[in-house]
Amino acid sequence: MFCKKCGKKLADGAKFCPACGAASSQAGGAQTPVPSQDVFQNALASRPAPAAGGAPAAVRSGNRKLGLFAGAGAAAVLVIVLAVVLFSGLLGGPKAALGKAVAKSAGAYQVASDAVGMPDLKKLGESKKIRTDMSFQIKSFSDELTGYSSEAQMLKGLGMSLSSGMDLPGRKMDFSAAVSYGSASLITFWGQADDDVLSLGCPELLDNKSYGLSTATLGKDLDKLGADLPEGMEDMSFNLFDIVEAFSQPIEVDQAAQKALFDAIEAEETGKTTMDINDHSLSCTGYRVTIPKDAMRDYIGALEDAYKARELDEAVIDLLRSMGMPKDELSQIRSEIKDAVSGKETFDVLKEIVKTVGDIELDVYVSGGYIAAVVWEDKIEGERVEVTACFGGGKHYADDLSLEMRVSDVRVRLESTGNHGTEGVEYTDSSSLRIQEGDYSVTFKSELEYYPKRASDNFEWTVKGDGVSLTASGQLTTGKDSLFLDLDKLSVNALGTEMLRLGASYSVGPYSAPDISAKSPVMLSSMDEDDFMDLASDITANAQSWAMGLMDDIPELSELFW
Secondary structure, eight states, rough: OBTTTOOOOOOOTTTTTTTOOHHHHHHHTTOOOOOOOHHHHHHHHTTTOOOOOOOOGGGSSHHHHHHHHHHHHHHHHHHHHHHHHHGGGGOOHHHHHHHHHHHHHHHHHHHHHHHHHHOHHHHHHHTTTTEEEEEEEEEEEEEEHHHOOOOHTTTEEEEEEEEEEEETTEEEEEEEEEEEETTTTEEEEEEEETTTEEEOHHHHTTTTEEEEGGGGGHHHHHHTTTTOOOOTTOOOOOOOHHHHHTTTTOOOOOOHHHHHHHHHOOEEEEEEEEEEEEEEEEEEEEEEEEEEEEHHHHHHHHHHHHHHHTTTTHHHHHHHTTOOOHHHHHHHHHHOOOOOOHHHHHHHHHHHHHHHHHHEEEEEETTTTEEEEEEEEEEEEEEEEEEEEEOSSSSGGGGGEEEEETTTEEEEEEESSSSSSSSSSOEEEEEEEEEEEEEEEEEEEEEEEETOOSSSEEEEEEEEEEEEEEEEEEEEESSSSSSSEEEEEEEEEEETTEEEEEEEEEEEEEOOOOOOGGGGOEGGOOHHHHHHHHHHHHHHHHHHHHHHHHHHOOHHHHHOOO
């Protein structure tokens, strides 16, 4: 498949041309379309997370804390601004040139992600129908870690698995947890929400039965069962999914606010220059971009309004009201709840950063039609702050990335290079994070290899730092909307010694109903006193039988507990 605009060969299924940024389905000669804001955000999100670590203690004090915080805030503002600039493709002048460069850059990242075959997990999440599973099992301890304790060594083989499913349109949720030892299952717990019915089960203790309550009649049912409820709670009634759905509403920022922010941005070309981009010398065209603080403040206000529009406080108030909270108390805490669920404190912090920083002036450099570098420098309360982001430089644009932030003598630098999926045969990444303050420094390094075409052992990732390392290897399998990572080795090493080794797995994909969904729970509201006495007796007998059975099947456990 070839680009109809520039003729460059495209990878199968590529959405955008890495050379010109045009959509692969675009007719020749048409104006290059501008990807949506989500395309740019997804392209950045598709890159693997690098190793991370904490900054030196001195960084957390005084003006440096403000400088670093403001630098991080400015970096976040930068991402928002670059996304907004995407809308400039329909305009002329420097803004249009920058908009096309951002679109072309986003297209390159999208092509790289498509070449590796990563699933669209964002779309899966938006469906609100998703299942995740994870498990781990202890394979070995070092004697140094366990203190040469024979009891601790017996924990080898202990494992746990967790599963959770969500189908919000179908108003179903579930979770389960199971503990195992070697190949033997020890115990399993599970819970389920099916519209207004909540149920719990434990096969080993409840004879494969489950027991439930209806939240629609919860207060009356608990009162009927003789529970000592506070006054007013006998009318408690709610639906868990009404609350979940309220909190899962999308954030919809007023388009007029987005346009106002873009219109307020000023851009002018500053001329040609040569830049050192990720250790490569590139000829660039410079642009000075100015983002007025008033425009940023107004846009943050629009974001805050979008959060408030979800009326999450009403969902919480309704729940508290159903639980019998007196009206006078509800009135007293209403404003506090509204501030908490609308993120008022977070937006107040962002507004304070904008007030402190003032207008943001960015130097943006474009090379070969791509964004090559974005630089921000300022002085905040006497502290010099510099943030520099560099993109591309090597053979393929998406293969190289660096980000550096300096506040006086504190320097934080992230570098990433490798084959980031452009060739579609392998994905490799070498990343480092260096934190330096004066003569003190600490470095974390990450090495990742992924070979999509291999039938086995196609994934390996090592993170090192300060005498400690984490190594993971196994098989990564991806589908259109699913991902499965099976790690046969997950080891923690210190000073050259393997301290702990685990086996682990993680999967995410479309929702599927669990086996427990076929079981109809026994409703507690239908039980009388004799039923509860029988249930307590059965649980006691089952627990004793279960414990004795474990000791017979797994003799090693008796040495741990007796």
